Amino acid sequence: MKNTRHPLSSGLLWAGLFLALGPTLALGVTRPVSDYFAYPDDGIDDTDEINNAITAAKDGDVVTFAAGTYDLKTRFDDERYLKISSKTGITLQGATSNGAPATKLLRHVNVEAMASPPRIFYLFNSTRVTISGFIFDNTPHLCTTGTVTAIDPAGKYVRVQIPAGLPMEAGQPCYAANLWEPSVDELKSVANVSANSSPANWTIHDATNRIMELNKSTGLTFLANTAVGDRLSWHYGWNGRSQLEVAKSNTITLDNLVVRNAINMALLIGSTHDLTLSKIVMKPEGAQLPVGPRDGIHISRCTGTVNISDLEITGVRMDGLVVRTPYADIASIASTTQFNLLTELATSGQTIPVGSSVTFFSSTGNPYVRLVAAATYNGDSGGRSSYTITTQTDLPSFAAVGTEMKLGGLMPASVAITDSTFKNIAGSALILFTDDITVDNLTATKVMFPAIHLGDNSGSGVCGYGITIRNSTFDRCGWMPKPESGIPGIITLAAINDTFTTPKLRDVTIETNTFRTHLASTTNPAVNAFDTDGLTLTDNVFENVRQPVLIAATSVTGDSVATSDVIVDNDNNTVTHAEATGSFGNSGLTGYNASKTRFSSSTGAKATWTVTPPRTGSYDVYVYKIVHSTSDSNAKISVTHSGGTGVTYVNYTTGTSGWHKVGTYTFTGGTDYTISNERSNGYLRTDAVMLMQL
Structure with missing residues (x-):
């Protein structure tokens, strides 16, 4: 039976304190949902009681939950179980245990194909709202x-x-x-x-x-x-309502959340200004392997700053994180400063602010920026939105019906994605269709499609400007191309929109990243770039990568590939490493990155490595030397290069184990070369080789 405490007991206590202290202190109150008769682990539907607590919350209030499971059985309406609408300054705070969420919101659903039950939370038209400390789950899992x-x-x-x-x-x-x-x-x-x-x-x-x-x-x-x-x-399905949705809101924080199961998208966030996501985990429990059949997090038409950190996204079928902005084009021109536009996707009346930018694209994809003096929303039709825009200065001379553009008023001022991991994603880790993005310290493991796709999609999204990807690690990603583009790679850059065809990516930097174990083919590179003006690759490491970089000369300008390291190791590598002659066995001596090494005492034993430099130029060549008293004292190292073959002899019995330089040579980018190690005496020891771009 529900507890019969007065539901306003805590609130009245705080109200009395406020009156005693006077109006100068705008104190919020703590509102335990138990004051509204919602209790965990009793198996009773808590939907109405939690909604009553949320409805009562005022600016500064914190709605708190105990540890345990709250059951959501009776929908508030067809859109949601829990409603947060037109709220300002409230926090919904679950319990934590050792810092991890300990409050579960359990949505009870019916078993059916293509289910689309109401969202657990629908946060709409609200400001300064924080949701923290919850586990989202469904029963049963569909x-x-x-x-x-x-x-x-x-x-x-x-x-x-x-x-x-x-x-x-x-x-x-x-x-x-x-x-x-x-x-x-x-x-x-x-x-x-x-x-x-x-x-x-x-x-x-x-x-x-x-x-x-x-x-x-x-x-x-x-x-x-x-x-x-x-x-x-x-x-049992793949489309429908998300687990949690945020729309038309301002200054929203989603923090310390765990999603165990999603029926469609886990988090869908649209038309929201200033967004912070931190410590969000999507990970199955027990014997279950998938979390959801759609995107983990999908962010569309958000503005202001978007700060995303400490994500752990595992087991979603489509993409881990999508950040999207739509294109638009001119529908009619009224004067030299006024025109009507149609957005690529409907915006439901989202405001285009005065002073925001409109970037028009010429027929060659060059950008021309104007600022908005006035913007009027005219309505939605056919999945698109109509606006009348007045610019502060004249339209570009080439502007005509059909001229393509992107709208700064429908995109973030900046996006930061930091300190996050993506694993077992049957899609891409990141799909980024907007400007001014920084990706820092990302780890992507076992991501089926390109781990990061920059550019647009076949049906939506813009080619972004000012994008940096740095300090990130990609391991065993991109074994399949993204279906919409057919372009393989670990990071792909391409303009593939079916309708908006003139824009290109601009000013992209990919630096200090490590790409590992990508041996599919010479046509499936680590970085595959098309349709970009200004591309810089610096200080990247390509380890056991069959083809480091492919850049389309016909559609990429201003590209630079500098100070790359190409490492080929023998671990689990039969594509670019071979034991060409003799019998080899595993050694107890470790090599590069504490990896296993191999040895042979066969007469004429020889191992080879295939290396592919990313760009034409000079490279220092290294072998990983494994020092031991029984090693070969005169191993023959041969390096093929643009000018022929260089030969060096290395004594593996003296010195210190580690990288040993065997020469400096010139190579042609994208061409295969061979480094070999051939036994003279003692044990031939083999591990890894490296090209270091100068």
Whole structure:
């Protein structure tokens, strides 16, 4: 039974204190949701009680929650369970344990295909609101995970055993499905099983042993990439309402949040000025592998500053984080300073501020900036919004119906994404369609598509200006191209919008990053650049990367690639490293980055490394020398280069283990060269080689 304490007890106490102290102190009050009869872990619906606490909250108030699970069973309306609308200066604060959220908001949902239940939170038209210290989850999860137990030799069915405690629902589709490596619970480096279409519906093959079957009479094409023992995850839908949504608000902070399961997007934020996201975790629990079938965080048409830090995004099917701004074009011209425009996507009446910029693009993509003197919203039609804009000075001389533009009033002044990790993303880690972005200290691991895509998308987004990506690490990313572009790589830069075709990226810097284990092919580089004016790559390390950089000479201008390091290690590398002659074994001596090393005592033993410099020029060449008294005292190091082959002999019995320079040579960018190490006596020891760009 609900507690019958007076719901305003704490509020009245604070109100009395305020009256006693006088009006000079604008004190907020703490409002425990228990004062409104919401209690954790009792299994009773808490939706109305939490909404009552939020409704009562005033500027400066903190609505607090105890540790435990609050149940959301009865929707406030079709849009939300919990409503935060037209609020100023309130904080919703969950409990924490050792700094981590300890308050769970559990949304109860019905099992159905393509479900779109109301959001847990819908924050609308509010200012200075903070949400902190919560875990968001659903019951049941409209997704599941299992282990492949049988594959039809004819390719028509697959059977999967579902662990106890995970959903096992017959008749549900197989959307947003992926294969996983069983020993490490990482995405398998193959294509999606499915995305926005389902190959068939699941049936229960053996209820006792929790085995389900997916069967298609014409065959399941993904079985070519599937093995017994693989893990397989899938969702019952892929589109609908987000878990938490923020719209038309100002100065919003989302902090210390955990998302265990999302039915569609986890966080959707639009038309909001000054946004801070920090310490947000999206990570499954237990035997479950996926979190959600859509983007982790999607930010659209936000303005002011967008500061994002300490994200940990794991297991989303589409993209980890999207920041998007739409294009617009001229619909009609009324005078030399006034015109009507149509935005690429509807804005629902978002204000375009006086003094904000309009960047017009000439037919060659050159930008011409004007400032807004007046802007009037005229309405939405056909998925686009109409505005009448008056500029402070005359329009560019080339302005005409159809001239393309981007609007500073619909994009952030700056975006900072720092100290964040993305793992097991069946899409991209970051999709960035706006200006003035800094990405710093990002770690991306096992990201299926390009870890970062800059430019626009086939149907939305702008080519950004002033973008820096630095101090970041990319490991085993980009084994599949982004479907909309077909462009492979770990970082891709391209203008691929189907309608808005003249803009280009501008002033992009990629510096002090490390790219690891990307051996797919010479046409799938670490950095793949198109449609860019001003591209600088500096001090990047390419470790076991088959092709470091590809730059399209026909569409990229002002590019520079400097002081790169190209490292080829023998660990898990049969593409650019080979033991060409003799028998080799593992050594107990460690090498570069504490990696394993190899040795051989075979007569004429020889190991080779293929290196591909990113840019034509001079490079210092190094081998990683493993010093031991039994090593080869006269190992022959051969380096092919633009002028022929250089030969050096190295004594591996003396000195200190580490990088050892064997010469300086000139290489042609994008061309394969060979470094070899050949035994003379003792044990030939092999590990890694490096080109250091001068």
